[in-house]
Amino acid sequence: MLTVTLTINDDEQTHTIEPRTVLADLLREQCGLTGTHLGCEHGACGACTLEVDGKATRSCVILAAMCDGRSVRTIEGLHDDKIMEVLRRHFHQLHGVQCGFCTPGMLVMARDILRRHRTPSEKTIRHELSGQVCRCTGYANIVAAIGAAGAELDRDTGA
Amino acid sequence: MKSAPFDYIRPKGVAEAIAALKQEDKSVSLIAGGQSLLVLLSLRMAPVDLLVDIGRIDELKTVSETSTHVFLGAATTHAMIEDGGVPDPSRGLMPRVASAIAYRAIRNHGTIGGSVALADPAADWPACLMALGATAAIRGPAGERREAVTDFVQGMYTTTLQQGEVVLGFDIPRLPAGARWGAAKVTRKSGAFASSMAFVIERGDGAPVRVILGATASHAQPMPAVAAYLSQHDKIDEAEIRSAVAADLDVVDPAADAYQRRNHTATVLRAIREARA
Numbered sequence: 483m484l485t486v487t488l489t490i491n492d493d494e495q496t497h498t499i500e501p502r503t504v505l506a507d508l509l510r511e512q513c514g515l516t517g518t519h520l521g522c523e524h525g526a527c528g529a530c531t532l533e534v535d536g537k538a539t540r541s542c543v544i545l546a547a548m549c550d551g552r553s554v555r556t557i558e559g560l561h562d563d564k565i566m567e568v569l570r571r572h573f574h575q576l577h578g579v580q581c582g583f584c585t586p587g588m589l590v591m592a593r594d595i596l597r598r599h600r601t602p603s604e605k606t607i608r609h610e611l612s613g614q615v616c617r618c619t620g621y622a623n624i625v626a627a628i629g630a631a632g633a634e635l636d637r638d639t640g641a
Numbered sequence: 642m643k644s645a646p647f648d649y650i651r652p653k654g655v656a657e658a659i660a661a662l663k664q665e666d667k668s669v670s671l672i673a674g675g676q677s678l679l680v681l682l683s684l685r686m687a688p689v690d691l692l693v694d695i696g697r698i699d700e701l702k703t704v705s706e707t708s709t710h711v712f713l714g715a716a717t718t719h720a721m722i723e724d725g726g727v728p729d730p731s732r733g734l735m736p737r738v739a740s741a742i743a744y745r746a747i748r749n750h751g752t753i754g755g756s757v758a759l760a761d762p763a764a765d766w767p768a769c770l771m772a773l774g775a776t777a778a779i780r781g782p783a784g785e786r787r788e789a790v791t792d793f794v795q796g797m798y799t800t801t802l803q804q805g806e807v808v809l810g811f812d813i814p815r816l817p818a819g820a821r822w823g824a825a826k827v828t829r830k831s832g833a834f835a836s837s838m839a840f841v842i843e844r845g846d847g848a849p850v851r852v853i854l855g856a857t858a859s860h861a862q863p864m865p866a867v868a869a870y871l872s873q874h875d876k877i878d879e880a881e882i883r884s885a886v887a888a889d890l891d892v893v894d895p896a897a898d899a900y901q902r903r904n905h906t907a908t909v910l911r912a913i914r915e916a917r918a
Contacts, residue, residue: 484649501649501692504679523642524683525676525747537720537749543679544750547649548672548694594745612831613744 486550490515491559499546506530506541509556517557517586521615528614531587532556538594557586565593569631578627580618588614592628601632644682651694655701655807659782661693662805671695671807673716674750676743677759695807701754703810704728712778714810715754723748730815731773734822734840738769744832754808760794760860763834767794768855769824771863772840774848775813781806796859820844823915825908826856836901839864839908841916843871852912854905857894864889867909882913 487496490513497512504523509515509532518541521529525543532541533555560566569592572578579585588611595602595610602610607625616624652658662669667690672678674696681687695701701716704727711730713722721727723739742748742756742765756766757777770790777793779786782805790811793800802808816822826838838855850872855861866885871877886909890902897905 500646502644502646502682504643504683507643524680528744528746531746534749538746539749540676540746542683543676543747545649545675545679545692547651548675548696550651591746598745609831610745613746 484547484550486546488546488549488551489553491555497546501545501547503546504542505532505534505539505544505546505549505554508546509541509554515556515558519583519586521583526615527584527587528591529584529587531590531614533590533594538591557590560590560593563593565596565631565635568634569593569596569627572627572631572634573624576623576627576630578619578624580616584614584616584618588616588624592624592631595628596632596635599632601636602629604629642683642685644679645685645688647682647689648691649694650691651697654698655695655780655809658693658695658698658807659780659805661691662807663782664691665804667691669693671758673701673752673755674718675755676747676751677755677761696750696752701807701809706730709815711813711815712810713753713813715758715808716752717754717810719743719748719751719753719756720745722753730813732816732820732822734773734816734824734842735769735813738765738824741765741826741831754810757790757794757811758800758802758808760796760798760800761834762797762858762860763836763838763856765826765835765838765855768838768840768853768861770811770813771861772822772824772842772851772853773813773816774842774851775811777811778809779806780809785809787812791863794860799860816842817844817846820846821916823912823917825911825915827904827908837904837908839905839912841871841909841912843916852889852909854889854893854909857905858896859894862893864893864909867913871913877913877917879910882910886910 519529521527530541669691670689703714705712719739821843823841826835835856840853842851850868852864852868866888870885
């Protein structure tokens with residue numbers, strides 16, 4: 483067993499884990515943070531995407547041990563985030579959600595896209611989102627919601 | 642699936658990592674970003690007793706440049722190359738290649754050293770670095786050695802890396818002003834593993850033209866007939882290039898079926914058109 487200390491949603495925590503524990507399993511099973519969804523468990527579906535040290539990360543292909551000393555932000559920790567508030571509203575209004583399984587990963591990735599591409603084109607959104615699998619929506623409404631959120635944020639910041 | 646149990650250590654430096662690799666009774670593997678290896682472990686395709694995490698060793702993040710070369714440490718991530726966070730010796734080729742590797746969340750962690758050391762046949766960096774004429778720097782119990790990436794990668798998941806050795810990084814020659822390059826790959830969806838990829842580099846300074854084909858059944862390899870044709874012809878003829886491609890494919894991907902040969906032909910032609918555009 484290993485002991486790791488990491489900051490999860492601004493809260494420094496110490497946990498004892500098996501070395502093989504991936505970050506997603508630590509969050510879900512030992513921290514009660516079940517907003518991070520595990521789909522494929524081998525880096526193919528993107529459902530478990532969250533942030534490690536501010537960077538989009540698939541929490542099924544990073545060991546909790548590799549996150550020792552690092553900062554992790556999950557969908558729960560983005561509740562009061564300005565970009566996330568706008569994204570949630572547009573996902574709701576444009577129906578970018580059906581069963582909701584992929585949604586936490588979609589939202590985290592959407593936020594990452596808007597931070598790197600201020601007002602992304604549909605082509606850019608589709609390229610950047612291609613690692614996130616959704617089995618319900620056909621993606622059209624998700625892509626539209628991200629575009630609309632980008633446009634609103636761009637207006638709000640007075641560019 | 643969850644991986645089978647293993648032990649994990651995170652040495653502070655390269656020397657400590659090399660020492661940790663010397664456990665002959667165990668299956669020991671280095672891990673940096675883990676974006677390929679953890680997938681293989683989760684699918685239980687690669688049995689490992691001990692993971693040695695080198696992803697945070699500062700020496701492996703070393704980046705340096707001279708007037709002729711850029712050295713990128715093995716732990717340089719794809720995203721750093723994509724974002725221009727490290728010097729680009731390739732006049733835009735490497736950032737473009739990086740931006741099309743898997744997905745951003747993968748690129749934030751996956752490293753250039755891990756990509757080359759694993760030597761997945763469909764990986765982008767082995768083929769790209771061969772085309773650029775890069776040299777790998779490697780350190781092991783017996784000291785340091787340097788080897789052209791073209792020689793370092795020997796087959797599917799096969800390199801000359803010996804037990805106890807660590808890839809330190811890559812010395813990449815700068816492309817001179819006026820150099821021409823082209824790159825193309827075929828994937829079934831953006832970010833998926835490539836079915837074929839091709840790189841064409843004409844430095845224009847007297848150095849040989851390099852044409853590299855990746856995503857073959859074994860590993861990325863030069864296409865000498867196509868390279869010879871390009872070096873001899875300023876004005877190119879598609880039918881003649883197709884013949885040269887066919888001759889090279891018989892050697893570099895002999896078992897390729899008709900579909901795969903079409904994929905390869907398409908990427909080589911696209912890369913040449915871009916280089917000659």
